[in-house]
Amino acid sequence: MEKKPQTILFLLLVFSFGAAQNSTARKVEEFHVGVILDLGSLVGKVSRTSISLAVEDFYSVHQNYRTKLAIHIKDSMGNEVQAASAAIDLLENYKVQAIIGPQKSSEATFISKLGSIKQVPIISFTATSPALTHDSFPYFVRATLNDSVQVNGIVSLIKAYGWREVVLVYDDTEYGRGILPHLVNALQQIDAHVPYRSAIPLSATSENIMQELYKLMAMQTRVFIVHMSSTRASLIFTKAKEAGMMDKGFVWIVTDGVANIVDSLNLSVIEAMNGVIGTRFYVPRLQEHDTSFLIRWNRMYRQFNPNELPLDKPSIFGLWAYDTVWALSQAAEKVGVSRNKNKRLQSSKNSTSLDLLAVSTDGPELLKEILHNKFRGLSGNFDLTDRQLPVYALQIINVVGRSWKHIGFWTLKNGLSRQLNQNGLKITGPASMLELNPVIWPGESTEIPRGWEIPASGDKxxxxxxxxxxxxxxxxxxxxxxxxxxxxxxxxxxxxxxxxxxxxxxxxxxxxxxxxxxxxxxxxxxxxxxxxxxxxxxxxxxxxxxxxxxxxxxxxxxxTESGVGMIVPVKETVKKNIWIFSKPLSKGMWFGSIMFTMYTTIVVWILEHLNGNTHLHGPFSLRQLEILMSFSIFEEKEKLKCILSRLVLLVWMFVFLVLASSYTASLASMLTVQQLSPMFTDIRELQKQGGYVGFHRGSYIEGLLVDIGFDRSKIRSYAPDEFRIALSNGGEHGGVAALVLDVPYIKLFLAKYCRGYTMVGPIYKSAGFAFALPKRSPLLAEISRAIINITGGDTIIQIEKKWIDQNDCQNEEKIDGSDSAITFDSFGGLFLLTGFVTTCSIPVALLMNHYKKDQQKVLTKQDEPNNQRYAQKGENSHIQDGNEGNEENGDCGDIDNQGRILVPHSPNRNGDLLGDCTQNNRVTATTHFGSDFIHMEGEASMSQSCS
Structure with a gap:
């Protein structure tokens, strides 16, 4: 049991030794990258912070990477020579595989050329000059956008607000001049003029800038486009406010170089820029989960710049710098670190230090990986496939107070709009200022400036x-x-x-x-x-x-009135024309009148024939046509019987009376007018006859007459006081047959000599009299608008009456030689009336005739039983004869002609009164009482009615 702690200690030692061996085996290799920035500028300070933070964040996320960027930062101090020296130092002493920067376009020109020779990628997120292209510098990559991209957005603003003249204010550097060709060409496409270009040299002092601003203030143009670095622009706007050029009426537009870092400018500069509008590259706002990034970025910025005021957030350049490091880190990992990183060229006696610099062997592959790398960064879609970032949208801002407000967006596809959405821009019509949010212009004005003013201190x-x-x-x-x-x-x-x-x-x-x-x-x-x-x-x-x-x-x-006309003498002639009687009515009127006459005739014949007029009974004949065409029957028996016929005829006679009266008046007027006619009505006719023609000496009319075809020997020039004498003499006596002048001059001549002369034409189109101004003058639109106001009212009439003493005879003798005939449309209402009455009379007559026949059938059925009873008894033969007489004479269809009367004699006897309708209108009646006969004769009137 005592050996157990020793065993555990031994195992720990073995494990620690193994871990150390693995750590040594996975040692991270450094990938050297150079950074060239102007650390004294705001952009340089922001970019340095973003680059350092990007390296820290990237490798905290990718801890298993075999490579790690080793950043070597050099200060260019805003000088091209210092930047070139820094690049050589990085290549020679640090053996860098890529260079981020330089900051200025002028610095990037030399360094990009050096990078192309040594195959070292140069990645710049601030060099925006259009002169830097991959054709000239194959190893240059722009991690930003070309300045020319914003040109169309700026020009769209100029067009939307209707400004015609623009002054360009720019740095006299490669950066400032690079945008000019693109901007001027775009302005020319919308017919906007650039009367002056103000190039501010780097050596310009505050006094020099004030002198230049006073020069701009003395001009008419009030629209200025500023394309400068933030440092120079700050000085320009500060001095412009002192000169009174930030007041109402002025327009200042800044490009992305200033608009992108408005948030980072000094408060005094922002206050001086109140009312300025600008275009900046649109970057989606940072999401809430990026709050930690802002905290870490501000902490690091304060570490690098302890004496600077803290910034709320990095500018767009700081975001591009951050994403550039991430793109380069991923490409470095894919390429790796080669043992033979650089290949040094062989030296010679005449070699310089540049020639001795090694050529990177991994450069081509590294450049390829950088261009193929795509990801979603803090600045949006970071894609360098086209060797620069894609153009998504430009944001239009307005500096107000101590900050700025959103005005709208611009994209290449859809132009101007207030807002963006997922499908693109919300466009409701053509791009115009109405689709943008309101702008607070300099002087806190909400009224859109005209873009030009007449300087109060300028010359008259x-x-x-x-x-x-x-x-x-x-x-x-x-x-x-x-x-x-x-x-x-x-x-x-x-x-x-x-x-x-x-x-x-x-x-x-x-x-x-x-x-x-x-x-x-x-x-x-x-x-x-x-x-x-x-x-x-x-x-x-x-x-x-x-x-x-x-x-x-x-x-x-x-x-004034437009056009060129002729002054010609008038002659008294009686126009001989055997067909002049047909002139008062047009062809359509003659045709329409004849057709309505025939139509009315046919309808009247139908009406009379249906109702039994004996003069029109039977087949149609020439006698019937004669009666109907005359519309008047002189003999008493030939009068029209039908009331509908008389109504149709009455309406037609009214139309005929109006037509005849108009014909008479028109013919009389035509004969009177034709007594005065111009000598010539066509200048081509005068030219073919070889007549002489005159014009005002010193006028462009001479060239016009030559173009028409007149021989120069037939053209004569005169002063205005010689016009009448020339016309009076005529072409055969040293004068002219006609004068060709502008219409305003003709009106002036006829106002003085209206008797015996008239105007023919205009024979040629001209625009009239106007005022001439310089090309693209800002006064042109205002003066034209005022002229429209004058000519559209009573003012122009009063002015003409004052200088041109016009009288009535001028209008009386203005002859165009044309005859005005009466057209069918002039009497359309009357023809419609008679046509309607005539047409409606036919169905009315047919209905009434049908009704009469039905009544006769009813009466006939009632008479049949009595006729059969008396015929069987044979008691009264002359009654039968009377019936036969009726059949021979025809049935008139009238009750008065029936003559049949029933007379009761007693309750048990019936009496019938039988009548006979004869031609002489006599009625014979017979009364039967039983077996007795009483003969009664009497007169009965016969009448026929259409109804």
């Missing part, structure tokens, strides 16, 4: 005015005292009325356009071109919108 708007040949439109003069330009005219009144209706104050001054020859053919083209050359901010006057001018300027909507 330079308004160019030409020397017009029509003083009614524009007339310029110089003030002898102040030497200022004075202008009057219809175009000037419209422009000044437009300025009154703008939603903002507009300070401007007139500047006369001086030229050697104001009537030269190129004077107005030169005048419009001055806007393109930025001599004028806007050009007003009688400027026609033509295509050749549109590449240089933008035109407002026209404020």
């Amino acid at each position: 708007l330079k308004v160019g005015v030409p020397t017009s040949a029509y003083p009614e439109f524009v007339q310029t003069s110089k003030d002898p005292v102040t030497n200022a330009t004075r202008v009057v005219g219809l175009s000037i009144d419209i422009f000044e009325e437009v300025v009154k209706r703008l939603p903002f104050a507009l300070s401007y001054e007139y500047q006369a356009f001086d030229t050697i020859d104001a009537t030269s053919s190129t004077s107005y083209n030169d005048f419009v071109h001055q806007v393109y050359l930025q001599r004028y901010d806007i050009a007003i006057g009688d400027i026609t919108i033509i295509y050749s001018r549109t590449p240089y300027v933008d035109f407002t909507i026209p404020y």
Whole structure:
């Protein structure tokens, strides 16, 4: 029993020795990884904490792994040279198999090139420059997203809010310039202009930044896109608030470089950024079970940065850093640690230290495993298959107070929306600002900024005015005292009325356009071109919108009538046409009238034939047609007997009377109007006849006439005061047969000389007169909107009456040479009335005729027993003869013609009064009393009725 404790002690020693042997056998090998960060920046501090915590968390979960990352962190101090030196040091002294970082895109360019040569994967979660591509750097992996991904989201905001001009403010670095080509191209696709690019160099001081901001403030554009590092952006917004550029009317949009770390910025910077909107890469919120991660992360952050204020949570860059370590740890485990980790190149006399660096033998396999590794990380789906993270969604935020609020989302597939769901975006219509949550703009304004303003401290708007040949439109003069330009005219009144209706104050001054020859053919083209050359901010006057001018300027909507017409003399002629009597009625009207006449005739014949009119009895004949077509029977015996026929005829005669009256009035009007007709109604006709045509000297009409086909020898130019003389002389006496002018000029001419001239056309489509502004001018939409307001009301009429003395004769002699015939549709109601009455009369007549026949059958059955009794006795032969006479003359169907009267003589005797219907309307009655006969004769009137 005493040896038992010794035995147990021996067994424990053996077990401990075996465990030690197993532990030695499973020794974990280190996989060296370098990290290059700017440890003095906020992103560097957050990333360092996340990387260290990721290594600790990963291997606490995977305790049985044979490899373990050995992290070697180097500080780049925000300098490209220092970052390159750190990379060489890591490769040479630490033999790292991969490098996480560097932090800046400019640093990543050299290090990625070095990694591609030495086959060492370079994984960066902060270098977002589009210039870093795997084609140029095959061993570069972007554990973040390309800056160009957010371009479409930003442009969608610009389009949704309707802003037309944008100023770009960016760092003058590779990071800042990298996004510009993509952003400018996307803005051009939505017709948004970039009038200025503000590049802020790294050497710029606070004074330099203030000078640049004052320069931006003097511009009209009020929409700024800021693409800078968080450090530079903080300085920009602080100074912008001092300059008064964070007030109402301004729009500031920041890219992901700032929006992603808004939570980590200084409170004074966040307060200065109030009203800013930005786009950031969307990351699903951490779940409640990740609370322990936040606690551990904050504890480690305080350990590394004891003098810094604590952070609530890591930024998106911290989450990407954490997931990057997990991805690299899994890839390292699959690759393992090779004994011959690096293969050193042979040295030569001219070799540099870079040439002496070893090439990693495990680099290709490690890169392959990194790209194939997919998992669900803290930042979402971590998938580097395309050498960068997939684009899921962009979140749009608005900085308010000391934090930010959610505005909406953007995705490549569905655009803008307020919320996300499992199936994608909730889209109810085209992307617009109405689908986003309300924004609090700078100056705590809820009103959407216009995106541009007229600077209060800027120069006055330079308004160019030409020397017009029509003083009614524009007339310029110089003030002898102040030497200022004075202008009057219809175009000037419209422009000044437009300025009154703008939603903002507009300070401007007139500047006369001086030229050697104001009537030269190129004077107005030169005048419009001055806007393109930025001599004028806007050009007003009688400027026609033509295509050749549109590449240089933008035109407002026209404020006058559009089109080009002809002024031609009128001649007094009597148009000789033997068929002019047929012109008042259209072909459809003639056809309809004839068909209704025939239809009414046939119905009247049917009605009279059904009711026994002796003049229309029997087969249809020419005599019956003559009676019916005349609708009037002159002889008394030929009058219509049926009341339905007379009703149908009465309605038709009313329609015929109205039609005849209209025909007479239309024919008289047509004959009167045709006494005045234009000399020419078609410019092609004038061109074929070789006539002379005139136009306003210096107008674009000359080119139009040449395009139509006129020979230049047949085209003559005149000043406005020579128009009437040219038309009076005619083409054979040194004048012209017609003048081709813009419609507003024609109205002005006819207002003065309305007798003997008229307008033909418009013969050509033109857009009319308008104002010219620079391309993509922010004033264009506002001025056009004001012009619509003016031309849609009574204001334009009053202005035209003031400058163009219009009178009635202008309208009287405006002849188009067309005859207006009466159409069938004009009398549709009347034809419908007569057709309805005529059609309904036929079934009514048939029903009444059927009723009359039924009554006759009943009476016939009642008479048959008496007729048989007297026929058997043979007592009254002349009664039978009378019956035979009735059969010969026909049955009229009237009770008055029956003539049969029953006269009672005594209770025991019956008497019958038998009558005979004869042609001369006499009735003979015989009364029988027993064996005696009493003969009675008398007159009885015969009548027939259709009813």
